[in-house]
Amino acid sequence: GRNIHFAEEVTSTQKIAQTLAAEGAQEGTIVVADKQTNGRGRMARTWYSPSGTGIWMSMIIRPNIPINNTPQLTLLTAVAIVQAIEEETTLKPDIKWPNDILVNGKKLVGILTELQAEADQVHSVIIGTGINVNQLEEHFPEELRSIATSIYIESGELCERSKLIQAILLKFEALYSLYLSKGFIPIKLLWESYAISLNKVIQARTINGVIEGKAIGIDNDGALLIETDETGIERIYSADIEIKQ
Ligand code: BTN
Structure with a gap:
């Protein structure tokens, strides 16, 4: 079975997942929080993570791959999330390399991949995803309004977070087993079909x-x-x- 940790409020689900991973948590362990007080983005940025409206989630995986291949998992996760959003909503998101998911040019999802590794051996990969689900425009801080959006803003429909999480995990599992059996090429082709930056x-x-x-x-x-x-x-x-x- 899957090991899901849910918390009302955490500093960062990444931090908790890293602690669990260091303690030996099994592959597939998930940490989900309703609110993060110190949500982290890429490049030392913060990630706005208020309660009740978004999916703030980190997943531990333990693939047997060289360190250099870990960006593949970020791309795989982006594909899984786009497929899940397409299944659960009317939206058709785009992917901007490496890991931003956009709708109408605004950011809907961010993905942060962190590693625990020794020499060239990956111990665990912690994949964190932040998804803006049910926010209204006025919920976003002023400075984010021109660059961030939510599923609700774009589709006009509320989306049940637990259903979307379930869809993401199913898509991830399918793509991850495809990746483990067939390698990155099939994932790469799917990723390229959603990418907006190619040939620009x-x-x-x-x-x-x-x-x-x-x-x-x-x-x-x-x-x-x-x-x-x-x-x-x-x-x-x-x-x-x-x-x-
Ligand atoms: C980005 O900068 O685009 C990546 C944002 C990643 C945010 C998610 S929310 C869940 C997980 N916990 C964090 O502190 N960050 C990631």
């Missing part, structure tokens, strides 16, 4: 600077391939992406 000129802000060029695909690790005028094809493992044209 994008600007990637990485820790090593800004790279501008055409997004031509993802490689077998899940890295984004950008074709630049100056240096040819660059692989990007982590960045913020802006679509230019």
Whole structure:
């Protein structure tokens, strides 16, 4: 059976999942909270996680893969969430590399993947997902209103969080067993079918600077391939992406 921990209020489900993982929690362990007081986003940002309206969830998985392949799991999770949202709502979300799920250009879902590893051996991967479900526009802080959205804002219909969680877990399980048996290629093809940044000129802000060029695909690790005028094809493992044209 699946091991689901539910809490009314936590600092961050990521933090709790990391503690559980370090204590040996089994693969598939899930931490869900109604509210996070210190929800964390990528690149040291905070993630707005009020009570009652969103899905704040972290999952522990223990795949037997090299560290370099872990971005594949972020892409797999994004596909699972898009498929679940398509099943449970009228929305047709897009994926912006690596892990933003957008509707009408606004962010609906964020995914944060963290690792516990030693040498090249992955002990656990903690996949955190934040999904804006039933917020009204005025629930978002002013500065988020132009960039964030919710399922309710976009579809006009309330969505039962527990049903959506169940759908996500089922989609994840199906894709994860496909991944374990057939590798990343089938996942990559699905991911590419939802991606909006491919074949567009994008600007990637990485820790090593800004790279501008055409997004031509993802490689077998899940890295984004950008074709630049100056240096040819660059692989990007982590960045913020802006679509230019
Ligand atoms: C992003 O920056 O886009 C990623 C946001 C990830 C937010 C989720 S909410 C559940 C889990 N716990 C956290 O503290 N963060 C992730």
